[in-house]
Amino acid sequence: MPVISFDAVTKVYPLPAGDVVALAGIDLAIEEGEFVLIMGPSGSGKSTLLNVMGSLDVPTSGEVTIAGKRISRMDDDELTLMRRDHIGFIFQQFNLIPLLSVVENVEYPLILKGRRDVSRERAEEVLAAVGITESHFTHKPGELSGGQQQRVAIARALINDPDFLLCDEPTGNLDSKTGTAIMELLGRMNREEGKTVIMVTHDPRMTEYADRTIRLVDGRLA
Amino acid sequence: MTFFDLARRNVSRHWLRSILAVTGIAIGVVAIATLGIMGNSINLMFNDMVSDVGDTITVSPATRSGTTELTKRQVDDITRAVGANRAIPFATTFDSVTVGETKSGAMIYAIPAKDIPFLLDMEAGAYPKDTGSGCVIGKTLAENNKDTGLKLGARATIGNETLRVVGVLEERGMGFDINPDSAIVVPYSWYSNHYDKDTYDQVIVKVRDVNDLDAVKEAIEQKMNRRENVVTVMDTRGILKEVFAAVDSITVFLMGIGAVSLIVAGVSILNVMLMSVTERIKEIGVLRSIGTRRSEVMRMFIYEALILGLVGAAIGGVLSFGTGYMMTAVFSGNPDYFFNPTSLLYIVFGMAFGIGMSAVSGIYPAWKAAHLNPIQALRHE
Ligand SMILES: Nc1ncnc2c1ncn2[C@@H]1O[C@H](COP(=O)(O)OP(=O)(O)O)[C@@H](O)[C@H]1O
Ligand SMILES: [Mg+2]
Numbered sequence: 329m330p331v332i333s334f335d336a337v338t339k340v341y342p343l344p345a346g347d348v349v350a351l352a353g354i355d356l357a358i359e360e361g362e363f364v365l366i367m368g369p370s371g372s373g374k375s376t377l378l379n380v381m382g383s384l385d386v387p388t389s390g391e392v393t394i395a396g397k398r399i400s401r402m403d404d405d406e407l408t409l410m411r412r413d414h415i416g417f418i419f420q421q422f423n424l425i426p427l428l429s430v431v432e433n434v435e436y437p438l439i440l441k442g443r444r445d446v447s448r449e450r451a452e453e454v455l456a457a458v459g460i461t462e463s464h465f466t467h468k469p470g471e472l473s474g475g476q477q478q479r480v481a482i483a484r485a486l487i488n489d490p491d492f493l494l495c496d497e498p499t500g501n502l503d504s505k506t507g508t509a510i511m512e513l514l515g516r517m518n519r520e521e522g523k524t525v526i527m528v529t530h531d532p533r534m535t536e537y538a539d540r541t542i543r544l545v546d547g548r549l550a
Numbered sequence: 551m552t553f554f555d556l557a558r559r560n561v562s563r564h565w566l567r568s569i570l571a572v573t574g575i576a577i578g579v580v581a582i583a584t585l586g587i588m589g590n591s592i593n594l595m596f597n598d599m600v601s602d603v604g605d606t607i608t609v610s611p612a613t614r615s616g617t618t619e620l621t622k623r624q625v626d627d628i629t630r631a632v633g634a635n636r637a638i639p640f641a642t643t644f645d646s647v648t649v650g651e652t653k654s655g656a657m658i659y660a661i662p663a664k665d666i667p668f669l670l671d672m673e674a675g676a677y678p679k680d681t682g683s684g685c686v687i688g689k690t691l692a693e694n695n696k697d698t699g700l701k702l703g704a705r706a707t708i709g710n711e712t713l714r715v716v717g718v719l720e721e722r723g724m725g726f727d728i729n730p731d732s733a734i735v736v737p738y739s740w741y742s743n744h745y746d747k748d749t750y751d752q753v754i755v756k757v758r759d760v761n762d763l764d765a766v767k768e769a770i771e772q773k774m775n776r777r778e779n780v781v782t783v784m785d786t787r788g789i790l791k792e793v794f795a796a797v798d799s800i801t802v803f804l805m806g807i808g809a810v811s812l813i814v815a816g817v818s819i820l821n822v823m824l825m826s827v828t829e830r831i832k833e834i835g836v837l838r839s840i841g842t843r844r845s846e847v848m849r850m851f852i853y854e855a856l857i858l859g860l861v862g863a864a865i866g867g868v869l870s871f872g873t874g875y876m877m878t879a880v881f882s883g884n885p886d887y888f889f890n891p892t893s894l895l896y897i898v899f900g901m902a903f904g905i906g907m908s909a910v911s912g913i914y915p916a917w918k919a920a921h922l923n924p925i926q927a928l929r930h931e
Pocket of ligand 2: 374375
């Protein structure tokens with residue numbers, strides 16, 4: 329069974345000037361363990377697609393199944409728990425919580441799940457796995473370099489052992505050397521841990537890490 | 551790390567505006583507690599007066615009866631009406647008092663000698679007797695005339711007759727029946743002879759059991775006022791009831807002022823919280839996207855408001871001890887009233903009001919934060 333499947337999914341934003349069709353009938357399935365790239369011009373619907381996959385947004389019509397559950401009739405709490413327990417988000421701007429230290433940022437999703445007993449220990453394990461040294465654990469995110477912050481964000485996305493990782497241009501804010509290191513890390517997570525990775529990118533060089541590429545034009549698969 | 555920690559850290563991250571919000575709450579709590587304590591002290595002060603004279607009924611000529619005097623017959627009727635309770639008639643006048651070379655004037659109370667011990671306590675000397683020519687003087691009068699020689703044992707000439715001061719009365723304070731502190735008390739028999747009078751101004755009835763007060767009043771009314779209103783019967787409780795009502799409304803008014811200042815403080819918390827939400831929109835979007843529920847976001851912001859409220863209330867509570875004590879001392883002259891549990895309760899009340907106000911002010915911003923659209927919040931710069 330696919331981790332994510334879309335069946336005739338549309339997303340329409342009703343605006344006073346007329347409806348904006350961000351997704352115009354998408355059918356797709358992503359299997360466990362795949363590394364999938366999403367590419368397309370600006371405004372083609374890539375972020376919208378990712379948001380629906382991440383149960384941050386619900387489709388206007390069609391059916392989305394995530395980790396075996398249909399999301400169209402879920403209420404806000406159910407969608408939130410879906411994100412918490414099944415999905416790992418990685419953002420272009422890292423989006424770490426400035427009030428929390430590195431290790432606290434990483435353990436946060438586990439604490440949300442009520443696992444304070446193991447959260448610190450697990451966070452330290454995952455941080456080590458993404459290449460953050462112990463001396464940085466108690467730093468605030470702002471005291472780290474961009475590459476280090478994105479590693480911490482990856483650790484935070486991994487800590488609840490999600491069914492898949494959603495990455496919206498994760499290397500967009502990094503220099504190419506650091507970006508490559510991050511891609512290596514994600515590629516390793518995919519190959520060695522079998523993590524499903526779905527990534528929006530503009531960088532054609534990323535295709536070498538991916539199993540396949542989904543191309544979007546005007547909200548349709550091309 | 552908990553939602554409470556996040557709230558606490560955000561409060562200390564913006565320490566300056568947090569201090570301002572906390573100060574507002576503290577001032578509000580101090581205002582409400584201090585003004586409440588002030589009103590309460592005045593109340594307690596009157597309360598103490600009641601227990602001094604709470605068993606007293608006064609009978610005086612009715613205003614519309616055309617006379618300001620009670621006859622011997624009327625006094626006898628009243629005495630019979632009150633049964634076993636003691637009826638003490640008295641008359642007053644004002645006359646010149648000469649001691650040695652010094653001549654001045656004083657209020658004179660004429661009370662039957664046998665009744666004086668039931669109404670007044672002596673500080674020094676003895677009660678005057680019907681047979682002798684002795685008088686007693688009030689405490690204040692004695693103190694004010696130390697130099698002129700009006701003191702225990704002195705000879706005082708009232709009008710043209712000389713009396714000996716045989717005693718000094720204990721201080722009695724403001725009363726609803728008589729105020730002998732600055733007066734001279736003489737036996738009624740002397741007054742009657744000296745001024746050739748046999749009428750009285752008023753009758754004070756000392757009721758043995760306070761529960762009988764209404765029954766005794768009723769008995770006097772029945773006896774005296776059956777056909778027409780001859781006398782006015784008042785009890786100190788009735789008078790005090792009105793005083794209390796006035797004092798209560800003063801207290802409510804004072805606390806109202808305090809409440810207004812707390813509401814202003816609440817608005818400042820509301821403002822701080824709205825700022826806190828607005829500048830953290832992106833952060834809220836992140837928290838929501840990685841699985842934080844609405845109720846959890848809400849809790850985080852309510853905690854933040856509560857921390858400001860709790861700290862403000864605690865500081866305000868401590869300060870209220872100082873200001874409350876001072877105000878009590880100034881307005882009632884008796885700082886002990888401050889330690890009365892009813893007074894201290896106003897501090898608790900002020901603090902509870904402050905904390906409640908903060909929590910209420912936090913609800914809307916917290917709700918707003920919890921109901922942000924996560925996608926739009928994430929996009930927010
Ligand atoms: N919240 C929204 N309200 C209205 N229109 C939106 C909203 N989000 C996206 N859109 C529109 O939907 C289309 C797809 O947007 P998006 O998914 O962000 O594209 P991409 O990520 O490929 O640049 C665009 O035309 C965009 O303007
Ligand atoms: Mg986009």
